[in-house]
Amino acid sequence: MICNNIGINAKGHLTFAGQDTTELAAQYGTPLYLIDENKIREKMSTYVKAMKENFGENALPLYASKALCFKKIYKIANEEHMGVDAVSPGEIYTALQAGFPMEKVYFHGNNKTDADIEFAIENRIGYFICDNLDELDAIDEIAGKHGIKQKIIFRLTPGIDPHTHVKISTGKVDSKFGIAIETGQAEEAIKIALGKKNIELCGYHCHIGSQTFDIKPFVDGAEIMLKFIAHIKEVLGYEAHILNLGGGMGVKYVESDPEIDYAANIKGIADMMKKRSAELGINMPLVLMEPGRSIVADAGMTLYTVGGTKEIPGYKNYVSIDGGMTDNPRYTLYEAAYTIKLANKADKAPEKEYTVGGRCCESGDLIQEHVMLPTAKKGDILAVMTTGAYNYSMASNYNRIPRPPVVMLKDGESYVAVRRESYADLMLNDL
Numbered sequence: 201m202i203c204n205n206i207g208i209n210a211k212g213h214l215t216f217a218g219q220d221t222t223e224l225a226a227q228y229g230t231p232l233y234l235i236d237e238n239k240i241r242e243k244m245s246t247y248v249k250a251m252k253e254n255f256g257e258n259a260l261p262l263y264a265s266k267a268l269c270f271k272k273i274y275k276i277a278n279e280e281h282m283g284v285d286a287v288s289p290g291e292i293y294t295a296l297q298a299g300f301p302m303e304k305v306y307f308h309g310n311n312k313t314d315a316d317i318e319f320a321i322e323n324r325i326g327y328f329i330c331d332n333l334d335e336l337d338a339i340d341e342i343a344g345k346h347g348i349k350q351k352i353i354f355r356l357t358p359g360i361d362p363h364t365h366v367k368i369s370t371g372k373v374d375s376k377f378g379i380a381i382e383t384g385q386a387e388e389a390i391k392i393a394l395g396k397k398n399i400e401l402c403g404y405h406c407h408i409g410s411q412t413f414d415i416k417p418f419v420d421g422a423e424i425m426l427k428f429i430a431h432i433k434e435v436l437g438y439e440a441h442i443l444n445l446g447g448g449m450g451v452k453y454v455e456s457d458p459e460i461d462y463a464a465n466i467k468g469i470a471d472m473m474k475k476r477s478a479e480l481g482i483n484m485p486l487v488l489m490e491p492g493r494s495i496v497a498d499a500g501m502t503l504y505t506v507g508g509t510k511e512i513p514g515y516k517n518y519v520s521i522d523g524g525m526t527d528n529p530r531y532t533l534y535e536a537a538y539t540i541k542l543a544n545k546a547d548k549a550p551e552k553e554y555t556v557g558g559r560c561c562e563s564g565d566l567i568q569e570h571v572m573l574p575t576a577k578k579g580d581i582l583a584v585m586t587t588g589a590y591n592y593s594m595a596s597n598y599n600r601i602p603r604p605p606v607v608m609l610k611d612g613e614s615y616v617a618v619r620r621e622s623y624a625d626l627m628l629n630d631l
């Protein structure tokens with residue numbers, strides 16, 4: 201199995217976090233998002249522990265909450281001593297409602313509106329990850345109005361290609377995010393920020409991309425950032441004390457993906473950084489990271505009911521499910537790979553190749569192609585593994601399909617963290 205929270209029980213049914221998925225499907229209905237709470241806590245504590253061990257007590261992983269966002273997640277993140285990365289006032293609002301301490305929230309985004317900035321400052325957000333100079337001006341002005349000096353970190357592009365899918369690659373010079381180091385624009389921006397009355401520049405941020413398996417792009421990115429800290433210290437006399445290395449460590453979705461040792465990666469990055477900081481004559485900065493996918497992806501599984509199958513002789517076999525791109529748009533967006541099983545036939549050998557089609561009126565609404573399954577029948581429960589990240593958080597109401605509930609699994613118990621949307625919920629804003 202691709203993760204140690206997946207198994208098969210004596211009935212031949214697929215289990216998740218030790219529970220029979222066919223029973224969960226019967227109890228809560230489908231489509232259904234399952235989230236293994238203990239797995240999330242285990243991943244968070246892996247990051248917290250490894251970062252403190254290797255980067256020092258003040259190092260802090262920030263959970264990138266865009267990966268999976270609802271109230272309970274912020275409570276868990278707080279209990280596990282994480283900070284969070286939020287990308288919109290909606291996420292900040294959710295964190296507030298969960299009682300998450302605002303000083304540990306880092307506010308991202310390449311187009312924060314003045315209203316967004318106002319909202320964040322009013323709520324005394326810890327840090328802005330400032331994306332550009334227009335934003336810098338707005339933060340300076342609004343912070344001044346509130347009589348505070350706002351802490352910021354500049355988002356910079358180190359010019360790294362992590363060789364991941366182009367739609368989730370963000371560290372190259374040509375990116376909509378951040379300010380480029382290579383063009384001299386980052387240095388210019390720092391000069392300007394240092395002259396702003398209501399801004400406290402605390403350091404730099406880079407995020408090279410997502411679903412990256414190799415440690416090398418992270419090490420290379422961190423090294424470029426250290427050199428930049430040294431360069432700015434030399435030319436401007438300003439030494440950044442925070443370095444945020446972003447998120448992006450990969451997750452095993454299919455058997456052919458490598459296993460990732462997150463703690464070892466963190467150690468590898470830290471070893472290089474300690475050595476290079478000393479060589480460059482700078483202090484080792486306080487290190488932040490922003491893991492999203494690697495915290496929640498394999499804590500998730502989605503269950504669907506098979507509505508029917510269709511065999512087109514000489515072409516292919518379709519299996520249709522009661523969800524689709526509305527609850528998981530990732531195959532439609534970038535052909536994301538997933539492992540798929542029939543939960544009620546988990547002990548049966550694969551017999552046929554299927555295309556898993558969603559229920560939306562869109563030919564591109566597929567969850568996966570070329571999936572080997574036992575012969576599927578109406579009423580089977582189809583399970584898609586590793587859906588904790590970028591599934592519920594990317595869900596939509598296309599075709600007026602209500603979003604599935606999020607059911608959390610913990611120590612043999614289950615509870616609803618987000619209830620299933622009703623048809624009335626879909627009409628909430630219709631006048």
Ligand SMILES: *Cc1c(COP(=O)(O)O)cnc(C)c1O
Binds near residue numbers: 264267407411490493
């Ligand atoms: C998306 C994103 C993350 C999280 O990336 P993962 O691949 O989910 O770990 C972290 N930081 C920034 C700035 C992001 O855009």
